[in-house]
Amino acid sequence: MSKIIIKTEEQIEGIRQSCQLAGKCLQMLESYVKEGVSTGRIDMLISEYIRDHHAKAATLGYNGYPKSSCISVNDVVCHGIPAADVILRDGDILNIDITTILNGYFGDTSRMYSIGTVTAEAQRLIAATKHCLELGIREVYPGNRFGNIGFVINRYARSQNYTVVYEYCGHGVGLQFHEDPQVDHVARRDSGELMKPGMVFTIEPMINAGKSGTKLDKSDGWTARTKDGKLSAQYEHTVLVTSDGVDVLSDVEGEWT
Ligand code: MF3
Numbered sequence: 001m002s003k004i005i006i007k008t009e010e011q012i013e014g015i016r017q018s019c020q021l022a023g024k025c026l027q028m029l030e031s032y033v034k035e036g037v038s039t040g041r042i043d044m045l046i047s048e049y050i051r052d053h054h055a056k057a058a059t060l061g062y063n064g065y066p067k068s069s070c071i072s073v074n075d076v077v078c079h080g081i082p083a084a085d086v087i088l089r090d091g092d093i094l095n096i097d098i099t100t101i102l103n104g105y106f107g108d109t110s111r112m113y114s115i116g117t118v119t120a121e122a123q124r125l126i127a128a129t130k131h132c133l134e135l136g137i138r139e140v141y142p143g144n145r146f147g148n149i150g151f152v153i154n155r156y157a158r159s160q161n162y163t164v165v166y167e168y169c170g171h172g173v174g175l176q177f178h179e180d181p182q183v184d185h186v187a188r189r190d191s192g193e194l195m196k197p198g199m200v201f202t203i204e205p206m207i208n209a210g211k212s213g214t215k216l217d218k219s220d221g222w223t224a225r226t227k228d229g230k231l232s233a234q235y236e237h238t239v240l241v242t243s244d245g246v247d248v249l250s251d252v253e254g255e256w257t
């Protein structure tokens with residue numbers, strides 16, 4: 001039996017507000033994410049911004065997670081813990097992932113940033129990862145199956161000689177941080193449950209330049225890195241299934257309007 005929550009209009013508007021706040025926080029950070037800045041400092045800015053907008057950071061204290069964001073640099077796939085001694089350097093690429101709780105509603109989004117001059121290969125990985133998210137979003141409409149999101153993402157990533165991380169997934173979101181369903185970024189065509197209007201979930205592909213395997217940092221229990229040490233990139237949006245397609249609730253750039 002499906003446990004995917006169908007959100008009410010009121011809940012959807014609440015989730016939209018939370019998603020927009022998280023997205024605007026990512027926008028605000030653009031001028032601060034520069035060479036010489038620590039990820040710990042960026043997390044402090046995120047923490048202040050969220051508090052100033054009467055919201056909470058969902059990650060803070062979540063299963064013991066210690067910070068208000070995840071900041072994943074270069075070979076870090078996801079769940080990088082911001083720290084004062086992680087200083088951004090010329091050529092670094094990073095993902096910042098923010099989940100806000102505003103009036104009880106969760107909004108989850110992440111994007112990539114580049115520091116100074118990054119290699120053409122890193123730029124190509126970032127562009128391909130963004131395209132993977134876009135292809136996934138285009139599969140969101142009532143009557144389609146969740147598996148088609150992972151099918152198109154994996155097909156495109158492989159065509160670009162990249163691999164898709166299968167150990168971390170998208171998820172239902174809105175009333176809680178992680179709800180049903182699990183949204184796989186590698187899946188078989190036409191597998192999984194049917195999408196219905198009112199479902200809200202994330203799509204958040206992590207794409208690797210090398211092999212897909214990850215390893216968890218034993219010292220902090222959170223940081224996931226590529227096993228082979230090569231680069232990884234990620235983009236994430238929270239999306240709503242509408243009566244005739246998709247509404248990208250965390251889009252603050254007007255890319256989906
Ligand atoms: N925001 C992440 C996601 O997209 C989850 C981070 S959980 C944490 O699902 F505990 F690592 F912060």
Ligand code: CO
Binds near residue numbers: 108
């Ligand atoms: Co998420």
Ligand code: CO
Binds near residue numbers: 099
């Ligand atoms: Co996230």
